[in-house]
Amino acid sequence: QVQLQESGPGLVTPSETLSLTCTVSGGSISSHYWSWIRQSPGKGLEWIGYTYYSGSTKYNPSLKSRVTISIDTFEKQLSLRLRSVTAADTAVYYCARESDYDFLTGRSTGNYYMDVWGKGTTVTVSS
């Protein structure tokens, strides 16, 4: 059973860089897309970006100028760096695995969903 565990500082100073790690256990990090998602207080889920196991990435246009997502397949970890944070970046941050596996046919469909999530880690931006 694949499990994801986010970790990192719970408090970040405004204008500094938020750095989080997601550790993958119980399964392979290969052949999957891995996403970061966040939920600010009182708001819905916001997708931050993803990395493929090969290292290619795609980001939410609204955060693209400040975000870097990377992957270490040897350590089975993915990382999130968000620069120049403000109070608006206070949120619970989740990592999730994307899959396109069809449980009915056992085949890949190209239609992605997030099948495994971490429990999330709370990050507060405050001085």
Next chain:
Amino acid sequence: QSVLTQPPSVSAAPGQKVTISCSGSGSNIGNKYVSWYQKVPGTAPKLLIYDNNKRPSGIPDRFSGSKSGTSATLAITGLQTEDEADYYCGAWDTSLSPWVFGGGTKVTVL
């Protein structure tokens, strides 16, 4: 404000049925598949429905999904106390951020 629109809350008595709507546009729900997630406080979000109406292994058939045009619906029948949670819809979007989500719906079992 979330790209996909969900009602903030729904409620029903145990054993009853609730439906949660998720409204989007042609760039997301209208042309892409919808997935649904359950979030219980303190736990990781759980996948309930993928490809609009398919259940992963282990998800009871009390949970069902449907899609029509630019809207999707999650239905929970035979409501149980453990179904109290927040529910989110998600879909790819071809014009905005690749992934968009709803604001979440809190289900209360009366």
